Amino acid sequence: xxxxxxxxxxxxxxxxxxxxxxxxxxxxxxxxxxxxxxxxxxxxxxxxxxxxxxxxxxxxxxxxxxxxxxxxxxxxxxxxxxxxxxxxxxxxxxxxxxxxxxxxxxxxxxxxxxxx
Amino acid sequence: xxxxxxxxxxxxxxxxxxxxxxxxxxxxxxxxxxxxxxxxxxxxxxxxxxxxxxxxxxxxxxxxxxxxxxxxxxxxxxxxxxxxxxxxxxxxxxxxxxxxxxxxxxxxxxxxxxxx
Numbered sequence: 001x002x003x004x005x006x007x008x009x010x011x012x013x014x015x016x017x018x019x020x021x022x023x024x025x026x027x028x029x030x031x032x033x034x035x036x037x038x039x040x041x042x043x044x045x046x047x048x049x050x051x052x053x054x055x056x057x058x059x060x061x062x063x064x065x066x067x068x069x070x071x072x073x074x075x076x077x078x079x080x081x082x083x084x085x086x087x088x089x090x091x092x093x094x095x096x097x098x099x100x101x102x103x104x105x106x107x108x109x110x111x112x113x114x115x116x
Numbered sequence: 117x118x119x120x121x122x123x124x125x126x127x128x129x130x131x132x133x134x135x136x137x138x139x140x141x142x143x144x145x146x147x148x149x150x151x152x153x154x155x156x157x158x159x160x161x162x163x164x165x166x167x168x169x170x171x172x173x174x175x176x177x178x179x180x181x182x183x184x185x186x187x188x189x190x191x192x193x194x195x196x197x198x199x200x201x202x203x204x205x206x207x208x209x210x211x212x213x214x215x216x217x218x219x220x221x222x223x224x225x226x227x228x229x230x231x232x
Contacts, residue, residue, distance in 0.1 A: 001175070009156065034220065043120075043206050043223030044159070089158060104221060108158035 002027040004092050006107025014115055019077045021110045023090035026071065030092040033066060033073045034104070038087040047088075048075070080114045087111050119143045120224035122207050128230045135194040137227050139207030146211065148190035149221065150174075150182060153204040162205075165190055197231040204228050 003026040013019050025033075031052035036044035050057045050064045050073065057064050061080075066073040077084055091104040120141045129135055139148065150162040161174030163182040171182060179201060183191045194201055205228075208221040 006158075036223075041225075043208075043225050045223065046220050049220070103161070103164065106159040108156060 002030055002092050002094060002105040004090060004105050004107045006090050006110060008110060009108065010111045010113075012113045012115065013080050015080060015082060017080055019080050019084070019112055019114075021075045021088055021090070021112070022072060023074070023092075023107050024070075024072045025092040025105075027092070027094055028068075028071070029094040030105075032093040033064070034091050034093075035062075035064060035075050036089045036091065036106075038089065038109075040086075044089055077112075080112075082114050082116050085112055085114045120207060120209055120222055122205075122224040122227050124227060125225065126228045128232065129197055130232050131198055133197050133231075135197050135229065137192045137205055137207075137229070139190045139192070139224060141188050141207075141209045141222075141224075143209055143211070143222060144187075145209035145222070146187065147209060148184065149208040149210070150180075150190065150192045151206045151208065151223075152176060153206060153226075159206065162192065194229075194231075197229075199231045202229060202231045 006023045034049035035047050037047045038044040048059050048062050048064050050066050052068055061078045063076040087109045089109050090107040093104050123138045146167050149164040151159045152162055153159050160176050162180050163174055165171050165184045168184050181193045204226050206226050207224040210221045
């Protein structure tokens with residue numbers, strides 16, 4: 001099955017700085033890559049996603065880049081704010097494969113702390 | 117997401133006891149999932165169901181069983197709980213209907229289970 005690795009496991013930044021979280025995946029059949037944010041005491045929530053026919057996607061302060069050749073994708077948060085502090089998970093999905101359609105394979109998570 | 121509810125939110129039990137965690141959704145989604153979250157290990161898939169008659173094992177199904185009582189309800193059971201099943205458990209849903217985003221998963225608030 002798919003194997004997703006995520007780095008770093010913890011990340012501390014000063015408010016206003018940028019934060020970058022990187023993930024790699026193993027299955028070339030994966031073509032959907034979502035990012036989830038989990039705040040303390042809550043379930044993960046989708047914040048941005050990207051499909052394999054796109055190299056970059058941006059939504060306000062958040063952007064995701066995808067390099068299918070190298071099998072890696074990254075989350076970029078600019079102008080970080082204390083409310084960005086949370087655990088972030090990347091995931092990969094082999095969308096076109098039979099019974100695994102829609103199944104997500106998650107990275108281990110990154111604890112982001114933004115200091116005021 | 118308030119559309120996906122989990123009960124109980126917290127549970128402390130003893131080794132050997134049978135435990136059932138319940139998940140209900142009002143989103144009308146056909147797919148439901150059970151995940152386990154442990155510190156540093158991310159989200160691991162226990163079982164998933166594409167519809168009421170379709171149940172599939174995830175990567176860590178040993179020691180667990182599930183029941184899809186209706187489209188809106190998906191229960192996870194631990195027949196004989198053991199301490200290493202102490203974890204945070206999440207239910208999630210997604211939508212396979214044509215035209216819908218088949219990949220976004222919507223998570224419940226989680227159940228914190230402690231097995232003594």
